[in-house]
Amino acid sequence: MSRPLDYLPAAESFLDPDRADADAPASARAVVIPFGLEASVSYGSGTAAGPAALLAASHQLELYDEELGCEPYLDYGIATVREPAVARPLTAALDQIAGLVNTVVSAGKFPLVLGGEHSLTIGAVRPLAKQHPGLVVLQFDAHADLRDGYLGERNSHASAMRRVLDIPGVSLVSVGIRALSKPEAEFAAANPQRVAIHWAKDQARWDIDDILRPLAGRPVYVTFDIDAFDAAIMPATGTPTPGGLGYWQALEILRHASSVANVVGGDVVELAPIKGLHACDYTAAAVAYKIMSYALSGRA
Numbered sequence: 106m107s108r109p110l111d112y113l114p115a116a117e118s119f120l121d122p123d124r125a126d127a128d129a130p131a132s133a134r135a136v137v138i139p140f141g142l143e144a145s146v147s148y149g150s151g152t153a154a155g156p157a158a159l160l161a162a163s164h165q166l167e168l169y170d171e172e173l174g175c176e177p178y179l180d181y182g183i184a185t186v187r188e189p190a191v192a193r194p195l196t197a198a199l200d201q202i203a204g205l206v207n208t209v210v211s212a213g214k215f216p217l218v219l220g221g222e223h224s225l226t227i228g229a230v231r232p233l234a235k236q237h238p239g240l241v242v243l244q245f246d247a248h249a250d251l252r253d254g255y256l257g258e259r260n261s262h263a264s265a266m267r268r269v270l271d272i273p274g275v276s277l278v279s280v281g282i283r284a285l286s287k288p289e290a291e292f293a294a295a296n297p298q299r300v301a302i303h304w305a306k307d308q309a310r311w312d313i314d315d316i317l318r319p320l321a322g323r324p325v326y327v328t329f330d331i332d333a334f335d336a337a338i339m340p341a342t343g344t345p346t347p348g349g350l351g352y353w354q355a356l357e358i359l360r361h362a363s364s365v366a367n368v369v370g371g372d373v374v375e376l377a378p379i380k381g382l383h384a385c386d387y388t389a390a391a392v393a394y395k396i397m398s399y400a401l402s403g404r405a
Contacts, residue, residue, distance in 0.1 A: 108208065110130075110136065110184075110186050110208060110209070110212070111186055111187045112130040112184050112185065112186055112187070113184075113185045113186065113187050115127035115128055117160070117185070118130075118137075118160075118183070118184065118185040119137045119160060119163045119183050119185045119390075119393070119394075120163050120164070120166060120168065120178060120183060120394070121164055121166070121168055122164065124168055124178060125179060126178065126179070126182040126183065129182065129184075130184030130185075131184075132182055133181070133182035133183055133184035133214065134181040134182050134213075134214055134215055134401060135181050135182065135183045135184070135214065135215045135217060135397045135401060136183075136184050136185070136186060136209045136212075136214045136215065136216055136217070137160075137183060137184070137185040137186070137217050137219060137393070138185075138186050138202070138205050138206065138209065138216055138217065138218045138219065139156030139157070139159075139160060139185070139186070139187075139188035139218075139219045139221075140156065140188065140189070140191065140202050140205070140218055140219065140220060140221045140225055141153040141154065141155060141156045141157070141188060141191060141220070141221050142191050142195075142198055142202070142220060142221035142222050142224065142225045143191075143221065143222055144191075144193075144194070144195045144198060144222065144224065150343065150377065151341075151343070151377030151378060152220060152221050152222045152343065152374075152375060152376065152377050153191075153221070154377070154378050155219065155220055155221055155374075155375070155376035155377060155378065155389075156188055156219040156220065156221060157188070158376065158378035158386040158389075159219050159373070159376055159386055159389050159390050159393065160185070160219070160390075161386065162383060162386035162387040162389070162390040163390040163393070163394070165387060165390075166387070166390055166391060166394055170394075170395075170398060170402075172356075172360075173398060173402055173403075175402065177394075177397075177398035177401075177402035177403075178394075178397075178398070180401060180402040180403055180404070181215070181397070181401035181402060181404075183397065186205070189201065189205070191221075195224065195258065195260050196260065198225070198228070199224070199225070199227055199228035199260060200228065201228070202218065202225050202228040202229050203228040203229065203231045203232055206218065206228070206229045206231075206232050206233065206370070207231075207232035210232050210233060210236055210370070211232075215369070215370060215397065215400065215401060216229070216233075216370045216371075217370065217371050217372065217373070217393060217396060217397055218370075218371070218372035218373075218374075219372070219373055219374075219393065220372060220373065220374030220375060220376070221374055221375075222262040222343075222374060222375060223246075223250060223262040223265040223328070223330050223374045223375055224260050224261060224262040224264070224265050224268075225372065225374065226242075226265045226266075226269060226328045226372055226374065227260060227265055227268040227269060229326075229370070229372055230242065230269050230272065230275070230326055231272065233324075233326055233369055233370050234272045234274070234275050236369075237324035237367075237369055238274055239274055239276075239323055239324065240272075240274070240275050240276075240323075240324050240325070240326060240369075241275070241276050241277070241278060241319060241320050241323050241324070241325045241326070241366070242266070242269055242275060242276070242277050242278070242325075242326050242327075242328060243278050243280075243320065243325050243326070243327045243328070243362055244266060244277060244278065244279040244280070244328050244330070245280055245281055245327075245328070245329045245330060245333035245350070245355060245358075246266075246279060246280075246281055246282060246328075246330040246332065246333050247281060247282065247283055247284050247305070247330070247332040247333055247344065247346035247349055248263065248282065248284045248285060248330070248332070248344065248346075249266065249279065249282050249284075249285035249289045249290075249293065249302065250262070250263055250264060250265040250266040250267065250330075251264075251266050251267045251270075251285065251289040251292050251293060251300070252264045252267060252286060252288065252289055253267055253288070253292075262375075265328075266279070267292070270296075270299060270300070275299075276298075276299045276300070276301075276319065277299060277300050277301070278301045278303075278316065278317075278319055278320065279300070279301065279302045279303065280303045280311075280316060280333070280350075280358060281303070281305045281308075281333040281349055281350050281355075282302050282303070282304055282305060283304065283305035283306065283346060283347075283348050283349065284344075284346055301316075301319060303316050305348050305349055305350070306348070308350065308354070313357060313358060313361050314361075316358065317358070317361055317362055317365055317366070320362055320365055320366040321365045321366060322365070322366065322367075323366055323367070324366070324367050324369045325362060325366040325367065325368045325369065326368075326369060326370050326371060327359065327362070327368055327370075327371035327372075327396055327400075328371065328372050328374065329355075329371065329372065329373045329374070329392055329396065330342075330374050330375045331373065331374070331375050331376055331385075331388070331389050331392070332344055332345060332346055332349070332375055333349055333350050333355065334349050334350055334351070334352070334355065334388070335347065335348065335349035335350065335351065336349065338351065338352065338388065339385055339388065340379065340382070340385065341376060341377055341378055341379045341382055341385035341386070342375045342376060342377050342385075343375060343377050352388065352391075355392070356392075356395055359392075359395060359396060359399050360395075360399050362399075363399035363400050368396070368399070368400035369400075371396045371400075373389055373392055373393045373396070376389045
């Protein structure tokens with residue numbers, strides 16, 4: 106049996122604490138789940154602090170969206186659950202986030218997980234894949250995350266998409282990839298029906314309609330590793346990587362994905378805050394708000 110969700114008070118929730126729906130979590134259609142998992146990071150650290158920094162930055166976001174021409178949260182409502190003490194070992198943490206997402210999904214709400222390292226996606230996708238046959242994971246990332254394990258950990262953040270593909274029927278569309286191992290490249294090449302990679306090196310020639318064609322009419326989970334952004338935009342992550350996406354470029358893909366597919370959940374992961382560098386926290390919070398707004402604003 107699912108436990109009731111422990112909602113944060115308005116002052117600690119996502120977005121401006123004085124927003125119109127701040128004290129109505131039960132009626133919210135979107136539920137933000139902070140989950141500061143940090144168990145398998147292999148370079149820079151700090152993802153445990155990501156959710157708190159992102160929530161704090163979200164209080165500075167403007168509620169009005171000039172692109173959508175409205176205050177989109179009013180169309181769907183946002184609630185935020187209290188961040189749990191993350192379970193150990195990693196397998197227990199993945200079961201824990203799967204349980205939280207399952208509770209949100211069972212209540213008919215849209216889950217958005219704030220990480221924490223990318224390995225959490227494995228757990229978050231499980232209940233959504235069960236509810237939505239044929240689920241497609243739309244991955245924004247610098248790294249393919251297709252290793253079958255890393256540094257002795259099968260559920261490593263470097264294996265997040267490989268573990269997602271362990272679920273029968275799930276497929277993967279990745280954008281922004283610019284760092285991977287030879288075995289990952291070979292795995293992707295051997296599984297063209299389930300893995301489509303759109304390399305960052307080709308971004309000047311991307312056709313967004315072509316990238317998103319496999320998503321049309323299907324349920325989609327968006328996983329947004331913030332190192333998908335160019336390192337000049339997003340240094341506050343464990344493995345900042347040159348040659349990545351710009352902010353508006355990423356939003357264009359997200360917006361089009363939501364127009365052709367049924368986005369059913371998502372995550373924003375790998376924020377490792379740098380003291381005093383608020384722009385990175387703010388950017389991650391803005392992406393989180395956009396994911397929910399593109400998916401839910403204007404939809405019943």
